Structures are given as C-alpha cells and as structure tokens.
Amino acid sequence: MIQRINVKCLTCGTISTLRIDIGHSKEQKHVFNCSGCGEEIEIKLDLSNPPNVGFDLVNNCECCEEEGIIENLSSENQIPESYRHDPFFSPGIFAAQQLFAEMKEKGVTLDRKEYERGVSEAERILRLDDEWPKIKRAWSQFNKNNITLADNISKQNSIQYPESAAGALHWIYDFCARTLCNGRIQLLIDAKEKIYEIAEKYEEEFDKYLVYHSSNVKNRIRKYYSIFERFFDAYSEYSQLFISYKLNRPFIKSALSSYDFAKTRDFYGFAFEVLGSGAVTFAAIQNIEAGIEYDTFATKDFTLDNYLQIDKVNRIKCFERIPEFINIYSEYNVSIRNGSHHATFEYDPTKKIISYQPKKDPQKIYTIDYFDYINGCVELLFSCSSMVCIDILLFILAMKKQKSKKSRHS
Numbered sequence: 001m002i003q004r005i006n007v008k009c010l011t012c013g014t015i016s017t018l019r020i021d022i023g024h025s026k027e028q029k030h031v032f033n034c035s036g037c038g039e040e041i042e043i044k045l046d047l048s049n050p051p052n053v054g055f056d057l058v059n060n061c062e063c064c065e066e067e068g069i070i071e072n073l074s075s076e077n078q079i080p081e082s083y084r085h086d087p088f089f090s091p092g093i094f095a096a097q098q099l100f101a102e103m104k105e106k107g108v109t110l111d112r113k114e115y116e117r118g119v120s121e122a123e124r125i126l127r128l129d130d131e132w133p134k135i136k137r138a139w140s141q142f143n144k145n146n147i148t149l150a151d152n153i154s155k156q157n158s159i160q161y162p163e164s165a166a167g168a169l170h171w172i173y174d175f176c177a178r179t180l181c182n183g184r185i186q187l188l189i190d191a192k193e194k195i196y197e198i199a200e201k202y203e204e205e206f207d208k209y210l211v212y213h214s215s216n217v218k219n220r221i222r223k224y225y226s227i228f229e230r231f232f233d234a235y236s237e238y239s240q241l242f243i244s245y246k247l248n249r250p251f252i253k254s255a256l257s258s259y260d261f262a263k264t265r266d267f268y269g270f271a272f273e274v275l276g277s278g279a280v281t282f283a284a285i286q287n288i289e290a291g292i293e294y295d296t297f298a299t300k301d302f303t304l305d306n307y308l309q310i311d312k313v314n315r316i317k318c319f320e321r322i323p324e325f326i327n328i329y330s331e332y333n334v335s336i337r338n339g340s341h342h343a344t345f346e347y348d349p350t351k352k353i354i355s356y357q358p359k360k361d362p363q364k365i366y367t368i369d370y371f372d373y374i375n376g377c378v379e380l381l382f383s384c385s386s387m388v389c390i391d392i393l394l395f396i397l398a399m400k401k402q403k404s405k406k407s408r409h410s
C-alpha cells in the first residue's frame with residue numbers, strides 16, 4: 001500500500017510529494033535529503049491503529065497542499081535510484097517480480113498447503129521487529145538473573161513462538177537463529193558442526209571447558225542483548241538491507257532510502273567491542289582442537305587470563321586457521337571500529353559518504369560509503385546472532401552434563 005503526503009522543506013521551501021510504501025512495523029521512520037537543498041527531512045508514521053496512518057513531521061518540514069518532486073520511500077522494499085522519483089513505482093510489485101524471477105530460475109512451484117506453511121514461517125522470519133519488544137522483556141529479566149520470571153514471560157508467548165515454551169534461553173536462541181535466516185544461517189550451521197566435532201574428539205577436555213564457559217556465559221549474553229537493543233532501536237535504518245539478506249536477494253546499492261547517520265554512527269564500534277569479548281569462546285575451543293588444555297595457548301606461558309588482556313582486534317588471530325570460526329568474524333574492521341568508537345566519523349549527506357581518521361595514522365583520512373557502513377553494521381549483527389546461539393548451545397550442553405552427573409551420583 002502506498003500512502004501519499006506533500007511536505008515543504010523548512011530550509012529552502014522545496015515541495016516533495018512522498019509516496020510511502022507502508023510496511024508491517026507499528027512505527028515507520030524515514031530520513032531523506034531534500035531534493036532542493038540537501039538538508040535532512042525526517043517523518044514518522046504511526047501504524048499502530050490500522051487502517052489509520054498517523055504522520056509525525058519530525059524535522060525540517062511542514063504539510064502543504066501542493067504537489068512537488070516525487071520521493072518514493074520504503075522501509076522494507078528496495079527502491080532503485082532510477083525509480084526514486086518515479087510517480088508510478090510500486091516497491092511491492094518490484095519485489096514480487098524479483099521473487100517470481102527467482103522462482104522461475106529455480107524451477108520452484110508450490111502447492112497451496114506448502115505455500116501457506118511457507119508464508120507463516122516467512123512471516124516469523126521477516127517480522128523480528130514485532131517480536132523484539134516481547135522477547136526483550138524476557139531477555140532483560142534473564143540478564144537480571146530473574147530466570148523464573150524470564151521463563152514465564154517466554155511461555156506466555158508460546159502460541160506465536162512455539163520455542164518459547166521451553167523457556168527464555170530457547171526463545172532467545174530461536175530468535176537469533178531466525179535473524180540469520182535465510183541469508184546468513186550457514187555461519188551458525190558450520191560453526192556448530194565444527195564444535196560438535198571437537199567436543200566428540202576431545203570429550204574430557206571439552207567437559208572441563210564447559211564448566212568454565214558456564215561461569216561467564218551470562219555476562220556475554222547480557223552484552224549481546226545491548227547490541228540487539230541498539231539495532232532494533234534504529235531498526236528502520238537497517239531494515240531494507242536486513243530484509244534483503246533474509247530473502248537472500250542482492251541489494252541494489254542506491255536503493256537505500258533512510259540515512260539517519262546519528263542513529264547508526266555508534267553501532268559498529270559497540271558491536272565490535274562485544275564481539276571482541278565474545279571471541280574467548282572460540283579461543284578456548286581452538287586450544288582444545290590443537291590438542292592442548294582449553295586455557296593454555298600454543299605460545300608458551302600464555303594463558304586464558306593473558307588472552308583476556310590483549311587488544312580486541314588481536315583476539316581473533318588464534319582461530320584464524322579454523323574457517324568455521326573466523327567466518328563469523330569476517331566483518332571485523334578495526335579502523336571502522338575506531339572511527340565509530342572514537343567519534344572521528346564525519347558524514348557528508350550530499351555524497352552519502354562517511355570519512356574517518358584511523359587511530360594509528362591520524363594524518364590519513366579514510367572514507368566509506370554510507371551503504372557499505374550500514375552493510376557492515378548488519379553483518380556485525382549477524383555475527384552477534386551466531387555467537388549468542390553458540391554460547392546458549394554450550395550453556396545448555398553444560399547444564400545437561402551437570403544434570404546427568406548429578407543423577408549418576410545420586
């Protein structure tokens with residue numbers, strides 16, 4: 001559904017006719033640059049009371065009667081640059097055309113039942129922003145160690161999200177796995193298989209490691225939560241690209257239609273830090289894989305405690321030889337992290353380019369396309385999703401082992 005509204009830029013008076021593709025979220029936000037002066041214009045749609053659409057003119061615009069330059073906006077579908085001002089462009093039809101072309105190419109035909117099941121599963125995978133406010137309550141209670149409350153909140157949601165009947169951890173795992181579906185789920189599958197292989201081959205040492213893992217896993221799950229919170233707080237900035245990954249569909253670079261840099265500038269730096277702390281899981285497991293104790297490294301006298309003191313950028317080096325692990329860290333760029341974290345990021349809205357100075361070489365100026373930056377952020381979220389799943393998997397494994405040990409002793 002397309003909603004039309006005319007707005008006038010408060011900076012230069014240019015009139016834009018917005019054709020907004022209504023998505024599925026309860027709130028939809030758009031930041032775009034005025035075609036006249038390039039200044040940012042921000043509007044917000046309140047979709048919590050369908051079929052009514054509430055408009056909030058947040059920044060640099062006012063309503064007007066007159067029609068002006070067409071601006072097509074969408075938070076879920078792609079809008080190629082050449083269609084940005086097209087008065088008849090339909091993002092939904094464009095998406096359906098792409099889908100049918102893909103189906104034809106793969107020779108896919110669906111019967112009705114299969115189709116309906118597919119649609120309901122796809123909805124759960126695509127509508128994670130609807131699920132987030134619900135799972136957020138369970139996850140934050142889990143972080144506070146109110147496990148019974150967290151599990152109860154989960155069970156209340158078990159009709160819509162069946163995995164939550166098994167408790168908060170199972171729900172969080174399932175939610176994170178669904179963020180990876182479809183485009184990035186292989187990251188998790190490959191790493192899991194590798195871990196199972198190592199656990200089986202070095203069972204005794206792996207069991208020792210599981211005890212250590214249980215002692216600090218909750219702290220990490222809490223840190224990952226803060227990344228998901230940041231991501232979904234600024235969801236409309238990432239959603240177009242995020243959904244195109246879910247649909248396994250190439251994204252046309254110029255098709256991004258939200259540019260709220262202030263909302264996204266810190267994300268990369270924070271996600272990098274949390275992933276750096278999380279790397280300890282792989283560091284310990286690769287020690288086991290090398291045939292040594294989980295808390296000793298190939299370098300003499302270097303222990304896990306020493307490891308936790310080194311720079312986050314160097315923490316991934318010890319598992320570089322294991323593709324199933326290092327692939328999860330493929331988007332882990334320290335100079336972008338420094339720009340994001342040390343606030344040297346500067347954004348040029350007319351060119352849609354971020355420039356930043358690397359810490360080691362302050363004379364140099366690096367640049368990155370805003371699109372590439374957002375893509376990096378989305379990739380880091382996928383990395384976090386994979387790591388949450390792996391940490392929960394190991395935690396549940398450890399609890400099972402403990403239980404079976406207890407029942408053997410009693």
Ligand SMILES: [Zn+2]
Nearest residue numbers: 009012034037
């Ligand atoms: Zn203007």
